[in-house]
Amino acid sequence: MTHAYDSGNELIAAEQYKIGDLLSRLWDAEETIRAIYSGEADAVVVNSPSGPRVYTLEGADHPYRVMVEQMHEGTVTLDPNRLILYSNPQFAALIGVASESVAGSDFENFLAPADANLFAGLIEAAMAGNHSSGELHLRGANAATIPVRLSVTLLDVAGMQNLCVIASDLREQRRNETILKEERLSRLILEQAAEAIVVIDQQGVIVRRSESANLLARKPVLMEPFDGAFHLTASGIRLDTDRILTAMRVGEEITGVEAQMAHSGGATSALLVSASPLSSQGNELLGCVITLTDITERKRAEEALASQAEELARSNSDLQQFAYSASHDLREPLRQLAVFTELLQSRYQDKLAAEAGLLIEHAVSSAHRMEGLLKDLLAYTQAADAPQGPAAYTDANEVCRKTVATFEAKIAQSGARIDCDPLPVLAIHEVHLTQLFQNLIGNALKYCGPEPPRVHISAERSDGLWKLTVADNGIGIDPAYKNQVFGIFQRLHGGGKYSGSGIGLAICQKIVQRYGGRIWVESELGRGSRFMFTLPEKKNEAR
Amino acid sequence: MKRDNLEQLSLLVVEDSPADVFLVREALKEEGLSCHLKIADDGEKAINILDDVDAGGQDAPNLLLVDLNVPRQNGEHVLERLRRSPRCGKTPVVMMSTSDTAAERKRAFELGATEYFCKPSTLAEFMQLGKLVRVLLEQRYGTAA
Numbered sequence: 001m002t003h004a005y006d007s008g009n010e011l012i013a014a015e016q017y018k019i020g021d022l023l024s025r026l027w028d029a030e031e032t033i034r035a036i037y038s039g040e041a042d043a044v045v046v047n048s049p050s051g052p053r054v055y056t057l058e059g060a061d062h063p064y065r066v067m068v069e070q071m072h073e074g075t076v077t078l079d080p081n082r083l084i085l086y087s088n089p090q091f092a093a094l095i096g097v098a099s100e101s102v103a104g105s106d107f108e109n110f111l112a113p114a115d116a117n118l119f120a121g122l123i124e125a126a127m128a129g130n131h132s133s134g135e136l137h138l139r140g141a142n143a144a145t146i147p148v149r150l151s152v153t154l155l156d157v158a159g160m161q162n163l164c165v166i167a168s169d170l171r172e173q174r175r176n177e178t179i180l181k182e183e184r185l186s187r188l189i190l191e192q193a194a195e196a197i198v199v200i201d202q203q204g205v206i207v208r209r210s211e212s213a214n215l216l217a218r219k220p221v222l223m224e225p226f227d228g229a230f231h232l233t234a235s236g237i238r239l240d241t242d243r244i245l246t247a248m249r250v251g252e253e254i255t256g257v258e259a260q261m262a263h264s265g266g267a268t269s270a271l272l273v274s275a276s277p278l279s280s281q282g283n284e285l286l287g288c289v290i291t292l293t294d295i296t297e298r299k300r301a302e303e304a305l306a307s308q309a310e311e312l313a314r315s316n317s318d319l320q321q322f323a324y325s326a327s328h329d330l331r332e333p334l335r336q337l338a339v340f341t342e343l344l345q346s347r348y349q350d351k352l353a354a355e356a357g358l359l360i361e362h363a364v365s366s367a368h369r370m371e372g373l374l375k376d377l378l379a380y381t382q383a384a385d386a387p388q389g390p391a392a393y394t395d396a397n398e399v400c401r402k403t404v405a406t407f408e409a410k411i412a413q414s415g416a417r418i419d420c421d422p423l424p425v426l427a428i429h430e431v432h433l434t435q436l437f438q439n440l441i442g443n444a445l446k447y448c449g450p451e452p453p454r455v456h457i458s459a460e461r462s463d464g465l466w467k468l469t470v471a472d473n474g475i476g477i478d479p480a481y482k483n484q485v486f487g488i489f490q491r492l493h494g495g496g497k498y499s500g501s502g503i504g505l506a507i508c509q510k511i512v513q514r515y516g517g518r519i520w521v522e523s524e525l526g527r528g529s530r531f532m533f534t535l536p537e538k539k540n541e542a543r
Numbered sequence: 544m545k546r547d548n549l550e551q552l553s554l555l556v557v558e559d560s561p562a563d564v565f566l567v568r569e570a571l572k573e574e575g576l577s578c579h580l581k582i583a584d585d586g587e588k589a590i591n592i593l594d595d596v597d598a599g600g601q602d603a604p605n606l607l608l609v610d611l612n613v614p615r616q617n618g619e620h621v622l623e624r625l626r627r628s629p630r631c632g633k634t635p636v637v638m639m640s641t642s643d644t645a646a647e648r649k650r651a652f653e654l655g656a657t658e659y660f661c662k663p664s665t666l667a668e669f670m671q672l673g674k675l676v677r678v679l680l681e682q683r684y685g686t687a688a
Contacts, residue, residue, distance in 0.1 A: 328641070328642050331641050331642070332560070332641045332662075334664070335641060335662060335663070335664040336560070336562045336563065336566075338664045338665065339566060339663075339664060339665065339666050339669055340562065342665065342666035343569070343666055346666065367664070368664060371664050378642075
C-alpha cells in the first residue's frame with residue numbers, strides 16, 4: 001500500500017485506531033463464542049442488511065476465522081510458552097516465511113534479539129490482563145529487520161490462557177518519516193543557502209527560493225515571476241526565463257555566466273548565474289533551479305587588487321629605471337676620472353714628487369673599485385629580468401657542467417674537486433640558473449681553507465619543490481651572519497683577503513625569489529657551508 | 544708617433560662630453576692621426592650636418608664616432624639618418640657607449656654600426672680607439688702611403 005501520510009503521528013494514530021477496532025471485534029467474537037460454549041446462549045441473532053441472521057457455535061467460529069485470515073495485520077496466537085499456535089498468512093508474509101513453518105515455532109525465533117526484553121514486558125502485561133503494545137523489530141527471512149508495532153492481548157477462552165499478537169508493519173511509516181525528514185532538510189538547506197537560489201516552474205514563476213534570493217531582489221519573490229524579480233543581462237543581452245528555459249530544453253548548460261542585475265534604484269549587482277533543469281521522469285521539463293551568486297564585492301576587490309598590482313608594477317619599474325640610470329650615469333664621470341688621473345700621471349710623472357705616484361695610484365684604484373660596484377649594482381637591478389622568449393625548462397646537469405668548466409683554471413690551480421649528483425630539469429631560465437651556479441660554486445672555490453676545496457652539488461625533492469644544495473669544506477660563515485650575507489654589498493671579509501663586492505648572493509636571492517623559491521645557508525665557522533635554494537617543481541611562469 | 548697621409552680625412556664626432564672629446568683627440572694623436580675633427584655635441588646638430596652634406600652645403604665626413612647617449616636625438620637616430628644619406632650612407636661608423644649591454648650592442652649593429660666601442664676606464668684601453676679608427680680608415684680609403 002502506498003499512502004502518503006502528512007506526518008508520522010497521523011500514521012500511528014490511524015494504525016492504533018485500526019488495532020483498537022480489531023480488538024473490539026475480536027472481543028465481541030470471543031464473547032459470542034464464550035456465551036455459546038458456556039450454554040448461556042444457544043445461538044445469537046444478528047441484524048444484517050439482508051435480514052436477521054442466526055449464529056450458532058458452529059456458525060460463530062467461521063466469521064471469526066475469516067476475519068483473522070483476511071485482516072491486513074499479521075496475527076498469531078501463542079500459548080503461554082510463546083509457542084505459535086496459529087499464524088495468519090499476513091504474518092507469514094510479513095516475515096517472509098512459509099505459513100507452515102510459522103505455526104509450532106517459538107515466537108522469539110522471529111523477534112530481533114535486541115527486543116527480547118521489551119517483548120517479555122509486553123507478554124507480562126498482557127498476562128496480567130492489560131492490553132499492551134510497543135514498537136519492536138521482527139527478524140524475517142535473510143535476517144531482514146522489520147519494524148512493527150506489536151499489540152498483545154490475553155485470550156482467555158474456556159479456561160485456556162493464550163495470547164493474541166497483532167503485528168502492524170511500520171516500514172511504510174518509517175519510509176514516510178525519512179522522506180519527510182529529507183524534505184524538511186532540503187527545504188532548510190535551500191532556505192538558508194548563502195547564495196540566492198530559486199526554483200522556477202515552466203511559466204517562469206518562482207516556486208521555491210532561498211532567503212538570500214529575497215535579499216538579492218530586495219523583496220519577497222515567492223510566487224513572483226522570475227523576470228520581474230531579477231532583471232538580468234549577460235553580455236548586453238537580456239537573460240530572462242525564456243532564454244534560460246529554452247537553453248534547458250535544448251540541453252545547453254548555464255554555468256557561472258557573468259551577468260549584471262539592475263535594481264530598481266538604478267544600482268547594479270554583478271552576478272554569476274547557473275541553471276540546471278528539473279525534469280519529470282518522462283523527461284518533460286518542469287522548470288529549473290537558478291543559482292545567483294553575488295560577486296559585486298569580489299569584483300570590486302579584484303579591481304582594487306589589480307589596480308594596486310599595476311601601481312606596484314609601475315613603482316617597481318620606476319625604481320628599476322632609477323637604479324639603472326643611477327648606476328649607468330654615475331659610471332661615466334667615474335670612468336673619466338680614472339682615465340684622466342692616469343693621463344695626469346703619464347704626462348707629468350717627472351714633474352711630480354715621488355709620493356704623488358702613490359697617491360695617484362690610490363685615486364685610480366678607488367675610481368676602479370667604485371666603477372666595479374656600479375657595474376655590480378647594474379647587474380643586480382637587471383639580475384631577475386626575464387630574457388626574451390617564454391620561460392623554459394632547464395637541465396640543471398648541463399648548466400652545472402658548463403659552469404664548472406668555466407672554473408677550470410681555478411680548479412686546476414687549487415686542486416679542487418667538484419662532485420655533482422644527478423640533478424633535475426628545473427623550470428627556470430638557463431641564464432638565471434647559470435648565475436646561481438656561478439655565484440655559489442664560485443664562492444665555494446673562493447672561500448676555501450687550507451685544504452683543497454671540495455664542492456658537492458645535490459638535489460632533493462619535497463613538497464612540490466626541488467631543493468638544490470651546494471656544499472663546501474671551506475672557511476664557513478658565522479651563523480650570526482647567515483642572513484646578512486644575502487644583502488647587497490654585504491661582505492664578511494675586508495683587507496682584500498677575498499676579492500669581490502658582495503653582490504653575488506644578493507643576485508642569487510633575487511633570482512630565486514623571482515621563481516617563488518628561497519635561498520639560505522647552513523654553516524659554522526671553519527666547518528664549510530651548505531647553500532640551499534628551492535625552486536618550484538612544476539612550471540611556474542615567473543612574475 | 545706614426546704619420547701618414549690619412550691626415551686630410553675628416554671625422555665627425557658626435558659626443559656631448561668635452562672630456563671624452565679630449566680623450567678621442569688624444570687617442571687619434573697617439574695613433575698619429577691628425578684628421579680634421581668636426582664636433583656635434585648633440586644628435587640634432589649631427590643630423591643637421593648630415594642634412595647639409597646631402598644638400599651639398601659641405602663635404603661628407605670620412606668616418607663618424609657616435610656616442611649612443613647624446614642629447615636631443617640619440618646616437619641611434621643619428622646612425623639611422625646617416626644610413627639613409629645618398630652622399631655618405633656607407634661611411635664607417637663607430638658607436639661608443641659607457642655601458643656594454645648585449646642588447647645595446649646588438650641594436651647598434653642592426654642599425655648598421657661598423658664597430659662598437661665600449662668606453663674603457665683605463666688610459667691604455669681608451670687609446671685603443673685610435674688603432675680602431677686607423678684600421679677602419681685604411682680598410683675604406685687605403686693607406687696611400
